[in-house]
Each structure stands twice: as C-alpha cells, then as structure tokens.
Amino acid sequence: MLSNKTIVLGITGSIAAYKAAEIASQLTQAGANVNVIMTKEAIQFISPITLRAITGRPLVTEMFDLASEFSIEHVSLAEAADIVVIAPATANIIAKLAAGIADDMLCCTVLATKAPVAIAPAMETNMYNNPITQDNLSKLKARNFVIIGPATGWLASGKEGLGRLADIDDIIGNIRKVLGRGGDLAGKHIVVTAGGTQEPIDPVRYISNRSSGKMGYALAEAARDRGAKVTLVTAPISLPEPVGVDVIKVGTAQEMRQAVVKVTSQADALIMAAAVADYRPIKAAKDKIKKREAGLTLELECPPDILGSVKGNFIKVGFAAESSNLVKNAKQKLQQKGLDFIVANDITASDSGFGVDTNKVTIIDQEGKIDSLPLLAKREVAERVLDRVVELLPKPKSR
Ligand code: C5P
16 A cells, blocks of 8 residues: 555654665655655755665655755645655654744645655653643644654663653554555444453463464454554453554453443454464363373363354454365354355365464355455455455435
C-alpha cells in the first residue's frame, strides 16, 4: 500500500536525524516515492548525499536552491504529497508550524499541502514538557496533525527520559495507517483474534499450542492499512504489537471469549485467527503440582466455542488448521459455527501454517465456493481474506 505513494519526508536539526535515513530506506523499499526536505540545521547532523542515495530522488535543502527541480514552484512538493512526515521534528519546527511561519521550504510545504501531516517530535525531556511546546503540539493536534511519540529512553544528553524519537516501526505504522484512511475498510470496525491461548494447569504450567500469531497480526495490520478501526484480541505471543491497532491481551480461551463478546458489540467483522485451546484442565491447581514418579493424569474439558456462540450482526470468519481431510473438516466447521466463510490450511506442509511467514489456504464460503490459493506470504493471505470481507459488507446506498 506504500507502493507509488508520494511521501514528503521532512528532516530537522536533531541528533535523531540519522534515523531518518532508515525511515527513508524502509519507505523507498516499500515502493514509495520519498521526497526529502532537510532544514539547514538537519544538514549539520546528516548528509543530504545519504538521503539522496537512499531515496534515489532529488532532495531539497534550501528554499531558493535553483538546482532543485522542486524549487521554482515551491508548492509543487506540497501538491504531489500523499502525506508529509517530519521525523525528527524539533521544538523549533513545531513552534514554527504552530505559528504558521513560512521561512523555509519545509514550513512552506506544510502550509501549502492539503495532504495529512504527521510529526515525530524528538528533543530533551524538559524542552518537550515545556508548556510552550505542549501548547504548540496541542494546536497542531487540533488541526489534525498526527503526532507520533515521542518515546521514553536514552537521550543525547546521556539521561533517560521522554523525548526520544518514536521507534521507526511506530513511525512507519502510523504512515501506513494515515495513508489507509480512504481504503475500502474505512469506517469499519474489524475484530481479529490471534495466537494460541494458554490454559493453566497450575501457577507455573499451562496447555497451549504452536500458534505464532503471525496470521492474526498480518490480518490486523492489513485491515488497518485499508482504513479499518482494528481491535486485536491476542493470546501471549512474541511479536511486537502492531501500531495503530487497539490491542487487548488475554491468556485463556475464557478471557478471549469475554473480550470478543465485549468488542464485537459494534463490529462489522470478526476474524478468528486465534488457535483457541480445544482442551483445558477442568480446574487449575492453586499451588505448583509436585513432581511424582507415578506420573500425572489431568482431567480436561472443552472451553466454550467462541465463534459458535458469539452473537451479533457482523461477518464471521473462522480458520481451520487441519492435518487431514482439509475441505471436509473445514466445511463441517463452517456450518457448525455459522460462519460466512472459513480459511482452511493444511498444517502438514512445512511452509504453511504454524510459525512460518507463508500460508497455503483454501477459502470456503456459505455458497459452497472453494477457492484454493497458492502459497502466499501471510500478509498476502490477509489481503485475500479481507477482499472477501469487503465483498460481504453491506454496500453504501447510492442516492
Ligand atoms: O479449533 P477449531 O478447529 O474448531 O477452530 C476453528 C475456528 O474456531 C478458529 O477460527 C478458532 O479461532 C475458532 N474457535 C473458537 N473457539 C474455540 C475453538 C476454536 O472460536 N473454543
């Protein structure tokens, strides 16, 4: 979705300016046209040659730089932009933007653009906390600027504190979210579940499964990038939280059920990519169970089926991880759980299903249509699943 988007990346005079090179690189690799504007202070921290080489595009450093193809008409960058991002943004640029000052190319571009503007502040804690900076940020927020971060951590002064440039994943995630605003899921609320639930045996041990959560996280990110409001209900897994998504962390199937029931009250679709435990100990021991030579027998029960029991007027999508009779078993689950469609995957293949980045799935719907997709990246599978969700969503009434 970043492919062929035109992004103006403004860089200002902060120690964190070197991180702008990584931002420019990731955006360029994702297919965006990145037009960099550097303030004269930024040039003290990072060379324009670096940014020019990374983006492969002309770059603007001075308002009246006649060698630049953008300088003749200083609004041309503003007009071409799908988004303007300033990272890092100093207290100085924030103050200038809040006051409407137009004394360099970056300020002029922000004033002239109709595109959304996102800024990632980076400065010393006291400068950031200063009520003047806070007032300026509030003004920009009120004018629909997207403020990313700052984060807390090591600062150039050697101290720890608030004011560090937000993580690059956070910045890129926010750019994706803003660019997705006009997508085909704009205004829709999509609930996604992910990961394998953990059912306690005692305070130390639990029963779980090998779900990595990658499919669910890919779905959440893809839905965000298509403009949806996304709630991700996730069992414990080791992936970083997706940016721009409401994350609810749960442990057990019971907790997942409670969260799903709560958040689907206003949802347009529920996509259950989670590997919910099929069995749980009837009762978890209060104390750690001692090791016994004679072994241990656990009595298990099935937790309630979330998909099959959650009620509401939303699209229901299930996943079926199967090791045999893929279509037959998936069709049965589709009917039993009353789903709009089910995404079945054969977990016996080493490049599909649990843990890996790819998946080979078959989508089966209520009309009996069976769509066997080739081996795809999980993100690509997510897009195909969401295409089907979009098809099922009520169409806006034409006047
Ligand atoms: O475990 P099973 O193969 O039945 O899972 C199929 C689908 O049902 C999955 O989408 C899973 O998330 C969902 N499920 C559920 N509640 C359970 C078990 C599974 O919603 N207790």
